[in-house]
Structure formats: structure tokens, C-alpha cells
Amino acid sequence: MTDATPVLRLEGIVKTFPGVRALDGVDLELRPGEVHALMGENGAGKSTLMKVLGGILQPNEGRILIDEAPVVMTSPLEAKGKGVVFIHQELSLADELSVAENIFLGELPRKRFGRVDWTRLYATTDAILKTLNVRFDARTRVGDLSIANQQMVEIARALTVSPRAVIFDEPTASLTDAEKVVLFDVIEDLKAKGVGIIYISHRMEEIFRITDRISVLRDGQYRGTLRTAETTEDEVTQLMIGRSLDLSRSPVRHALGKVALEVRGLSCGHLYRDVSFSVREGEVLGFYGLVGAGRTEIAETLFGLRTPSAGSIRVNGDEVRIGSPVDAIRHGIGLVPEDRKGQGLVLGMNCRDNMTLPQVDDLSTGPFVSDGAEVAIFDQYRDRLDIRTPGWRQIVGNLSGGNQQKIVIGKWLSMRPQVLIVDEPTRGIDVGSKSEIHNLIRDLAAQGYAVIVISSEMPEVLHVSDRIAAMYSGRIMRTFAAEEVTEDSLIQAISGLEPEKVA
Template sequence: MNQTVLSVSGITKTFPGVRALDDVSFDIRAGEVHALVGENGAGKSTLMKVLAGLYKPDSGEIVHRGEAVRLTSPLEARNRGILLIHQELSLSPELSAAENIYLGAWPTNRLGVLDKRKLRADAQAALDALGCDFGATARVGTLSIARQQMVEIARAQAFNANLVIFDEPTASLTEGEKVQLFQTIERLRAAGVGIVYISHKMDEIFEITDRITVLRDGAVQGTVETRDTGIAEITRMMIGRDLDSYFHRARADFGAETLRVEGLTKAGLFRDVSFSVREGEVLGLYGLVGAGRSEVVETIFGIRKPDAGRLFWRGEETAFPKPRKAIEIGMALVPESRKEQGLILGMGGRQNITLPHLRLFSRLRVMQERQERAVFDRYRERLSIKTTGPEQPVSLLSGGNQQKFVLAKWLCAEPKLVILDEPTRGIDVGSKSAIHELIAGLAEQGLAVIVISSEMPEVLGVSHRVLTMSEGRVAGEFSGDSMTEQNLIEAVSRQAPAAVESEVA
């Protein structure tokens, strides 16, 4: 069972100005789950793309099932049984699950006409083997993200893959869906498939993997047996130093109330939401995906219009603002999706940072580029952003560095209230810790901070007070000793039936 499926040795890959992979060697055995970890920009994605035939390495050797190979295209990799499951799924939403599974290899009869019956039967068999509870004829666009992921994995089953690479597979899954995914990975492992598991989430890595290979700055720092190591050692290998503490909480020193909302309601999204946040306070908003947290803060920021509710800004009742007005009075919203809502990927760092404050950086409506470059330099230094210059398009940066530009964009105009929606999603441990430190620093400077997070340890670690939301309602408020994992989980799960009852009554 311990034979090697694939081994790479001495792989080097350079891009203009960067050595993305530097003499990388490692191997994957049949029937093992092998974690690939490293900070953003450490070379994980590049290595993964080399294995999937998307990139051609400058030098080095790839040996697949005892045979030296050159992978020149994803199709060739797939024909050899190597399959990459992307973080962003690559399915055609208009086609059925079966059609997606066999995309590019649809079975035909003697006349060259699509053999629908065989297609459906084969696809259903692949789905059943993975324990899926939906039919092969379902249109993919109507399936949940978790089920769509299963369709991708079913390709591995259908094409008899011997190596499957998962890239951040749990990024948009709920807890229950994650458990299912892990069961599926377990089945693949039992069938002797080699699995590469790329993730930032340490708890998952320690739950599911057999070995861990750590990358830093494009070079392998070491491969260790998962059962012989711990989070501290892996983190040290990743960042090259000890993480003093995982979370930073600002010292509790609160001033006047910055924001209060009362009875905030938007039909179909949330109902009767009331809370307040003070200067120097970090308020956590915890809840499952879809609980209405993002929608609430987007309404406060003026992206959406509420049906009812009142808003008090620094002690005075204020009309709900439009985004530009919200920015002017001192609100900042670091949105959930940095690529879709946070950044303009084709623009450089300079233009991204000043985008919400065009008036501030202009005189008589003419942009003052010198001031823009000055603020760019200041934040590049302050947040240690790795970029070649103010004009380098942010699309070329790693996720962590992109997120730092989103933060710079919202902090540079000295807001009074900072709302961060999932600020550490999909970024590495080192950057996460830096962002937690930053949040604490903001509160200690006297800013009011609201942090939305689906990660319980994060919410508990950075907040002074936590509000839980469930199905569009505030389900509980906790501070001090009552702020425990147990209480939060109970509040989130208890509210659901209660909400249904009150609808009936």
C-alpha cells in the first residue's frame, strides 16, 4: 500500500523577478493524504499547477508511477489519472452532473451520437460510489456548492484517478458538508488514491492528513508525519519563527458609543436587528453562512436600503447613508470577497487604495498623484505588502497581500468605525496573525470595530463582545465569562426552531 504514486525532484520554476519554486522535491504515496502548507506566496499554487500540467517547470523531474513524465497540459495530466480540484469550481452550471463529470469524454454510440443512457448510468455509479444523495441528471447550477464539489470529485472516480489534488476544498462549506467531504476523501484514500490536500486550516490538516510538507519562499522546509508533530512546529516551519500567540485582543478601554442600530429589518434577509458598538470596542458577529450578517453590515454601509430601523451615529440619529456618505462620516467596510467587492484587480495598489477617497486625494477634482504615491508607500511599509510598485496590478499578488491592500484602502482615511467581513478567509497563518494584531491595534487607537467571522476561535479570540445571528435575527449576546464556544454554538442552533414558531404565532 505504501508505493509512491508520484514523486518530484529538483523542480524549479521562475517567473520574471520571482523564483516561485526552488529545487522542490517531495513524493505522494498511494492511499495517503498529504498536506501541502505554506504562507500565501510560498509556492503551493505554482507547485500544484506544475503537477496538474498547467505550468512547465524550468528544471527538475516528475516521476509518475515509476515513469519519468513531462506533463504539458491538464488533459494529459488527467489522462494519466492526475486530477486537480480547484478552489473555484470549474463546472458548467447549465449542464447536468453527468455531462459535467464526463465533460470532453462523453460516450457515443456507433453513429457518433451521444449515448445518454450510458452517460447517465456511469455518472450515477460514480456519484453513488462517493455516497452522494443526488441524481446524475440534476442541473449543476441548481446544486449547492458542496454538491458541486462532489460532482468534481466524481470525475476522479469516473476516470480512475490515482492522484487527486484538493485546493482549499472547505473554503465555502458548512460544518456538516465538511464532514461529508472528509468521508469522501476517506473513501478515495481507502481505494488507494494518493491525495494532496492544500489548506490554511490547521485543525483540518491535523484531522485528516498522514504527512505534511511545508513550503516557504518556494523551497521545501521539510516533510513530517502528522502524528509526530503539532501546530506550533508546523507554524514555525511556515513562517520561520514562533508565533507568540495566536490571537490578540485589544485591552478593554471603551469610550462613547460610535454606532447603534435599532430594529433594523429587511424583508427576506434579516429582522429586528439591534446592537451598538463603542469606541475602542471589538464586536464580533458570529453565525453560520447565510445568517444575514453580511447583509446587515451592507445595509448600515448603504449598499442596501432597509425596510425599517433607526441608525444612530456618534450619539445622533442619522438617516441611512449612501456608501459615499458612509465613507465621509467615517465608516469603513472591508467586504467579504476581496476579488469581487474589495479590489479592482487590473489596477495597481496606488489606485486601489485611494478609490473610496477620490475627493480626499484630489484638488478641484484633479487627482493628486504625488499624494496617492505617498499613501501607497506609507501603507506598503506599514503592512509590509510585497509588491513591485504602485502600478503593479494587484491581480498579480498573493491573497494575503491583496487583503492587505483592501485593509490599506479602508484604513488610510482614518475611519471611526471599521467593519471587517471575514477578514482572514483563505489567507495563511502568518498573515492571519498580522491581521488580528492590526484589529487589536485599531481598537486600542479608539476605533470601533465590528468583526464578522465564521471561525469560532477567531471570533472568541479578537472580540470583547459577541453577537450571534441565526436566520436573520440576533440570537444572543455574550461577553466576559459567557463568551464560550458552548454558548455560541447553542445560541446559533437554538434560534432556528424558535424563529419558525414565532412565524406561526
């Protein structure tokens, strides 16, 4: 790789949202024929940067240059027209249409009177597919293709414009090892053609296998660029996590109670296999791993939303069968779900009704709901969790993310659960409320609750957990005690680099 003119350059990009500086002077330089990794923790600003690059967001400051000429991009279509194309993690294809129609959607070649020129469409498509070495043709229905092949269709779509820069966002998230090899070959081909490639991934193994340089973002700031060949995983990790983070855990250790939840050999199809762990009263067990590692699926199984294919669940020593959320609630398991707005709350309902929803039957007097009892519960948990709302009649959809999350937590606390599972407790929550929620989780443990915290954010897991289960690809690779864990060892465990150890 030579130091040729960069195909793409970002200079001092600043993007602010109310109260947040999401990007704070980010520089990035992409050379022709290079694979450039963009790394950073969740929330570091990667997606915001890519949205700026894709024309979805406009930067407040800074310039984007393509072939050293400044450009302004106001829509994804415009970005594509300038040769900047994205291969998204979530595929955006129409299942019912053919490969060719998907690739040329919106720009199908026409004959007279607006009729589609099918002959030309299929011929052009097959020509592109040939360069990708795939085993399906232009007429195949996209819904019949594997995920990996659908991704190839997305790539083919990118190739219709002879791109200058291609951005891959977590492209291997749902690929098998064999499929990854095919993808990497395609990336090599693009590289050989002089296309610049930005590769976003959390997986160190892949980063070190295919990239030439690595740029790191942290808290919206550009932290530097390393040559892959000259660096180490440790160095990259250091740069990603930094030293300034407050990783101190609550130093007050309280005595743990009896085992509240014990899971043995739990499996659920291909989602996760042979998972065993236990949580004691007064303990926070963290689950850390990449999206898709099986963490949420375990939580959903414990809450009766999935049926395990093998294994046992014991609550307070008794083996239980959990076939529905109603069963889970009866056995004292509460779940604060990952998708607060989609799964946690009825946004159009008021605060009190949301909070008391699981126990509305128990709270009724005779055939009627009991306003008094419900308001009393709401008031109690509003004070205890410091929920800021004008009153219980407030529609939940009008609250801030942090206060919404507290309503969901209050919903389960008021049920006095044996085990509280909190999935991504601070997703989409501003920094101030974040630490409040973290303290809350620690407090709950101190009060004797058994808590499971699932998170994709390392500082969060390190901060709140007494023990951390590191998951990779449906397995618990290792369970760390809070005292012994290091960022490096945790990253290695969730990247599948470390040999499997028995939890």
C-alpha cells in the first residue's frame, strides 16, 4: 500500500445533539486499496460518524473530501452517487423480488413506454454477480438465499456505481466461518481494484486478519490511527477504553445470601448451548458479549419467552418449568427488557398503569381496579427510584429515557422479585442518568436482590458486576470474579480468542 491520494477524507467532523457532543473533531483518512478498521465501544460515535458520511446526518462542523474535493452530502442517494456505499448489518432487501430487481431497485433499465428492459437487467446483473463468484443468478428470488448470499446481493448493489469507498458495518455478525472466507475474498478483490474500505467490527480476530490500518474513536473523539501490522490487540484495546474511565466498583462488599437462581446445561437450539451459571441473593452477575452471542436469548428463556431444548432452571433450590411470562412472574423472575420502548412500556399509557400492569389483578378490590393501592405503589417507587415526572397521570412516552427505564425497573421491583434480569440497562440513556441507573443496580444488590445485568458496554459491566460471564457465540467462555477481571482478558474472551474454559 502506498501513500497515494486518499479517496476519502474526513476533517474535524463535529456533530452535536441537544446536550451531547456525539462527534468532537473526528479525522479519518481512507486510502485507495486499503481496508481501514473503525473501532470504538458502543456509543463511541462510530454510527454517528457513518451517518454523517452517508448523508443521513449533517455535521455541525468539518469537511468531507472525496478525492480531495470537498463534498456536501444530504441524502444516502447522493452519497451513493458520489461513490460512497454502505453494506449494512441489517439487510434492506425485498424478499419477494429477484436478485436483479433488488440490485437495480429504483433504477431499473427501461425500454420505450417505461417498460422494464428485462434482458438488459438480467445481463448486467449476471455480469456483476460473476465478479463476485457467487452461485446464484440474477433471476433468483432473494428470499430463497442464505443470509450470506443476501449480503452478496447488497455488495453487488454497491458495485453498480463503481464505488470509491465501501463501508462494511459488522458484516460478519450473522455469517458462518465458511461464509466469512467468501466475504473476505470479495473484500480482497475490491481492495485490488483500488477501492477504499471502511470495516466496522468488534471482532479483533477479523480486524487483525484483514485490515491494513485501525482508527479508534472514544467518546466521540478521534484517538488515533494504528498500522495493523505494527500494533497489538492490547494497544488497540487501550486506545478504545482509555485510562480515564472510572472502573472502580462499589468497594463495599456485602455478605451474599443463598443461591436465588441456578441454571444448569441450558441450551436453546443454535442460539446458545450448555449454559450454566448461578446468582446469589445480593449479587450482580454481568453478562458481557457481542450482540448475537446469546445473552438476550438466555434472559428471554428465563422469562418464559423461549422454550429451552435442554437443561434445568432452579429458583431458590426448586426446579421450575417456565412456559410463559406469567410462570416467570409467579416464580419471582422479573425482566427489564433490552428494547425499552418496544418491549418494556406501553408508551401511550400513563406512568402508574405501566408500573402496576403485571399486578393489576392482585391490586383490584372486588371486580374493580384499586386507584388508591395503585397510586400508593407508584408513589412509593417514584420516591425510591427518584423518578422525575409531574404525576402518575403523565403519559410514559413523554418521559426521558432514564425516567422511562426507572418506570420499567419500578414495575418489577414492586413485584418483589427473587431474581431481576436487566438487559442493556442504559441503552439510549444520557450520561447522567446512566450512572444513576448503575448506582440503583448496586443498591438493589445491597438490599439482597439477585440481579443479572446484560450489557454490550464494558465499563458498565465492570462497574456494576460482582461476577462477569463472558459469552461468545452462544457459550459462556469464562466467568470472571470482579477482582480478577481485566479489560484485555474480557475482550479476548468475548472475541473467541481464548480457549474455552469451564465456567
